[in-house]
Amino acid sequence: MDEMTQLRDMRSDAPAPDRFALAPGRQRLTDAIAGSRRGRGPRTRWWLASLGATAAVTVAALLGTQLLDTSGTRSTGPATMAGDLDLSGPAATLGRAADYQESLTPPPEPRGDQWIYVRRVQGKQELAAQGGPTGEFTYDPDSRVEYGNPAAEKDGTDDDRSPREIHRIADELPEDPAALLAEVRQLYPSGTDAPETKAAQIFRGLGVLVESYPLAPDALARIYRAMATVPGVKITDHLVKDAAGRKAIAVTREEEGTHQRRELLLSPCDYSYAGLRFVVTEDHEMKLPEGTTGINPKLTAGDITLTEAREVAAVVDAKGDKP
Template sequence: MDEMTRVRELRAEAPRPGRDRLVGGRERLLRAARGGRTRRLRADWRLAAIGAAAAIAAAAVIVPQVTDGRGETALPGAGHGYTVELGSAKGWLNDAADIVAAGPAVTAHDGQWIHTETVETNTTDDAPDPQTDERLIRYADPAMENGKAGDDHSPREHYAFLKSLPDDPARVRAKARAFFHATDPGESRTEHEYRALTAVISRSYVYDPEDLAKVYRALATVPGVRVADVVDAAGRDAIAVYREGAGFRDETLLDPDTRLYRGFRSVSRDGEVEISGARLTTEVVDGEDDRPQPPVGASPGT
């Protein structure tokens, strides 16, 4: 049983915070980001129970969410964020590998595209309001392959990289270093491995689940990797995976249920969430002009 499960079970009877307080900020974020078109995301708010038990289970640090100056809850991603420190990531990532390995494969073929939709907040920007972005990425893009784009790769190259991985975590780490080569002379080997492995997780749009699970097992062996319970830029609960940096930390956010990539946060030493991004959709589509369509009868965002 991992630390997160123990935290939730210790205070399973704790009342949930009122939806009018928590959901309001999330809905305002999505409404502003989408120009009034709000998608309904999973309303699984377990923050009260987690925060109350964290001091017992995991030496937690909770940073309260700021307000907007009018007594209302600030938009998620603005100012200080919610964080419960859970400690070492080794056991959690190994469990995550098992969950990912048991999940479905995502496949694509030459001629298809990857459609993504994201939302981001940036307190260091001149326009800190939530910004949405839609992208279509060619699955097989020769201009992004065989080193033509430097330290970047097409989804087809990512898929081939995953298929080439051995079972040994140390060899996976070495292959990840070569795949995402060093760009900073001052970067240590451990920093390089962490950056490369988290980049693979965030950019593997198409994968065989057992291959992707090998990346999680390799990441579990990198020294100093930790996990925390946080909220992403869309107001959803997420698990942050990170290593402490020089005055800041870059977090890779994973879904607490599927353990797949969900977004990122850049957090200053004083706990300020300076940049926060959340991936809202990822779909394989057949043409450049295609957009994923919801099932018949489904509400937006289903």
């Protein structure tokens, strides 16, 4: 039985990706609640660097609460395509993820004229919650970007790197974790409008790379091993749920000064990118930004202020194609 057949059998509740989707990928989160374009790659949202720093963060904080799934795997889990899960800590979990990626046969790099198709799901936003700003926010779940995007490559900044540029940058990342992390800091610098610590900056940049699509498996393996060495990175000892309702591994780090933690979600089947969440770590009242009317929302530890899942990522031949 081939790998894709196994994956479809085990994840029958999710759309089946093509063979490229076995390698983790990237696509920007929706533009609809975008902040300034700095440090995140194409269609950047700088507010992801620090949830307390911008107005968009406050809007995101008005999402409905979603509970963690505490009935899932703890220190070890069921056999999957990637083998038995180990959620005992960053070294074990991300080391196993790296080992699995290195066991894969790299798919061919897409042609420059092919397109990257991504379908994503975002958690429902209730902007009127707790008397906050009213209205409904919408987004397009389907996005497409040309693999060798000429405009992005001509731009030459970290805001508008094409998927091809990211793929080739990742291929050249060094084996040594410390050297890799230093390079990531250069690739995704901090901005002046939202200060962040060195470790927070690195974890953010690593998240951009893990989300990148397509990425060679050996490059992803190096990224995972380096991620395990970032101060403050932890592994949730049970599977959580992404915005699509699927179980996922949570690689987490508390964001200093925000009362929240960033969670990078990985598939327990093949350690590919599954989504992103921000979770409140302690009760607090968040101030609305200047110029916004409403009541400051009171957030409780465990509230999920932003959640997004990637359901499908694939290489297609034309802009309008779907896998």
